[in-house]
Amino acid sequence: KLFDVLEINPALLDNPNDRDEGVKQLLKKAQETSNSAVLANQKLNNGFELWNEPLVDAQHLIAMQKACAAVKDEFSNYSARFNTPAKLNNFTLTFEEIDKLTEQITLIKAIAEYVTFKTDCANNVSYLSNIEFIDLGANFKQKLEAAKDEFRSARDSILTGTSGDAAAQKVNAALEKVKEEYIGIYFEEHKKKRLDIDDAKRRGKLQESSVLANLRKLRGVEILSAAKLTKIEQDMANLKICYELTPTELKTTHICPHCHYNLGD
Known part of the structure; x- marks a missing residue:
């Protein structure tokens, strides 16, 4: 079951001749997963926000931080604990604990999707945040607020499985419309x-x-x-x-x- 979680072919454990390769892949995936948990935690503690708002609420942020710590603790020393096929017999995680680990790994992957979302949306969000409080009339303000609601909806959908790329595309489409209208307004005023x-x-x-x-x-x-x-x-x-x-x-x-x-x- 752990091999499935780490996306390793479980059949490598069936044949004794393949078990060395199975262990090799296990150690590699464990190290990669541990490293990704460390990097994800750094992202959480280094500007995990956009448009002056956190990317996730406080409850999910805490859950993500705990997931990073748990996954790092679990996989960081596999190279010593399970470096031979025989040592796999020392594996003690229950199915329930592996299920919990799976949820935590999923949360860590969501962090990476949020980072992608932030990177892809950053330019348009920065642009609109610069004009957000300029008085351009009630109609324009309404359109900008609607675009910001679209931003929040797409952002929050990442936790339910939407990829960062897909969420960013949806947001950028909404923000670009408001941006184009602003450009028209500004250009005409500049000419005057x-x-x-x-x-x-x-x-x-x-x-x-x-x-x-x-x-x-x-x-x-x-x-x-x-x-x-x-x-x-x-x-x-x-x-x-x-x-x-x-x-x-x-x-x-x-x-x-x-x-x-x-x-x-």
Whole structure:
């Protein structure tokens, strides 16, 4: 039964001539399983979260930590305990204990699936978490919340057997739709708030025009207020030029990489 759990052909124990090979495979699988438990435990204790939420609840996290410890303790010294066919007679685990071990190994495999899920979703989740609290209207907020619910549902389904790849594909499909809508909103606002080449030329002509030059001369007349003219000059000078942004660039960054325009500026 243990050979089945470790995915080793149990028939290797039937023929005395094959038992050395069976022991060899047992030791190899035991070491691999022990190593995977150690690595899985490291993952649990090193950022096992996504979108500012734990990947599993506290109860499952504790169960996973216990599973890692139990599996490591069971398999870490097989190379000494069962290194010959004769020593297999010293095997003492009951069927119930092997069943428990199977559940623990399954939990450890789920940890690996969660890591795959996190890796595959990380870019889109990071993107949406950056725009999550920007006020883009009730309709957009509703769509983002629906996508986040989809994320949680897919994440939680890993514990019931969904692969990390499949869960991530489902999440990314939902998040990409919201991301594309944001890109459209941002790009249009960026065009309104930044000067293109023609706008920049118009500003240059205004700043160098004789009209503005004459208005500046009038500052010398004490009875005239220059505050309004100064404000206009400052506002015009503060207008930023940016015509390089493309929607494609916004697929990897939520703000313009050239002028760093923030929605609401």
